[in-house]
Amino acid sequence: MKRFGALPVFALVSLAVLAAAPLVGGGVSLDVVFHPLPRDPASMIFWQIRLPRVLLGWVAGAGLAAAGMVFQAIFRNSLATPYTLGVSAGASLGAALGMRLGLGGLLLGFSVMNLSAMAGALIAIGLVYGLTRLRRECSTATMLLAGVAVNFLFASLILLIQYSADFYDTFRILRWLMGGLEMVGFSAPLRALIVVAPVALVLALMSFELNLLTIGEELAISRGMAVARVRSVLFFLVSLMVGVVVSICGPIGFVGLMCPHICRLIVGADHRRLLPATLLFGGAFLVVCDTAARTLFAPTELPVGIFTSLLGGPFFLWLLLKPSRAGTAAV
């Protein structure tokens, strides 16, 4: 049992959340789960709206949390996340551009919007990583400043796109930028799953490499790892994941900050445990946040991105300011 530590608990809690969340909120009883009726509003709410939304939230949360975990390993810093590094913004720009140009069509099963979001994420990672490497040390300050710069750049480009769009597109982009999981049907969760599941699998196979990245580049090289190649592969994989999630749900912030950090406190830094814990926790976390966002002020729904940012902002400040032991300093 010691070998797996808290992981079974993570799995149980995550499954429980997944099972319970679609039933929370009015209009749905257990009856429709086991005896769904065609054309029955309650059945349709459960099967067409609630369940897909919860599944999407779970997959998106798991993907964003895992992306944060990978960035934290590469930058050796627990403040590195898709959101703070500007990678979400890059993906948003790509997606907004796709929306504005009204590009349709599919390529290998992905919409142009998915693909342009992935490209945007990749460009943002390249930019922010290049900026950090310009200074030879990768301090928290350098990394956050590079992230802020990239965020500004992409935010202004997104504004430019919005400005040039008509009322309808502007609102659509704005609403989507707030982050939300309101999708009808199973196509959205499936599209997210098709990317997040294989990427998570490859990340699991790369646990050793992720561990070595966290102990530092020079030491990792001396242990026999081809650091540059591993890093490129990881950047690519995470861009795919962030790109597809952001293009579906918008840039939901701070999931990638809070979840890996909390999991690290519970299961430790070894990625063989940290990755499954982060996936399970991240999925459950976003589902809980979304369930709260849609029920707390019912009948009004909050976009879940606003909700996670309200939680994440203070958490970020706490991480930045907490008194640190010598070895765990974020700075």
Place this chain on the structure above:
Amino acid sequence: MMPPALEIESLSFSINGASILKDIRVTIGSGEKWSIIGANGAGKSTLLKCLLRIHPDWTGSVHLFGRCLDDYSQRNLARKVAYVPQPGDDQRFPFTVRQFVAMGRYAYSGMFATAHKDDDAVVTRAMQQARILEFGDRTLDTLSGGERQKVFIAAALAQQADLLLLDEPTAFLDYRHQAEVSRILGEINQHNGATIVAVTHDVNAAILTDGLVLALKQGNMAWIGPAADLTQPGRLEDIFNTSFRLIEDPVTGRRLVVPQEAGQ
């Protein structure tokens, strides 16, 4: 006959046009103990990093155990050469000591991160030899500098390499830990037959190690010879550009150095 651990021929290295190492030539025999000494900025650490491919773009030729360094894959290189970096690069994530030491086994892990079958035994033996078996479950950030240094040595041992490169292994340690680390390194040299190359700015550490010495000065080779000859007149003054006084250890008869105070 065992080929030499390292045959370095005219190794040069520069960063952005600034020359850091110039025409280094040295042959380090298998099983020997070497110290690389020199003032700050002489290029000592850089030389180690060139050999480890942390700095890959040097010129010249290096043979490692008879084979050209370029012929080693990164993994095979790690099976031959292990590295203990300079203390100070802090570890920010809560790995346990045992997890950290086990990372030295990367070069032996198979595809899909499957563990090598004797990993556990090797890791335990390495921790035993570095005298850290009792704090295997503690996390790195709770260790003192001396304990931390032993953990890094254990991780290098887990690589089962024949050549150990160490950067200032005793620089920031208290006297007890200095003695302990020196004893552990001596044991690794004697029992495991590993070749040991340690960078140090401390002349007395080199003398007490009692092996061979490569002295660097502003990226050039200044001197090569046995550690006992370091105290010959004028030699240290030439390497470090400062004056020294010699004192004799009444027990061993070895001559050690005291730096001359400024203004004298």
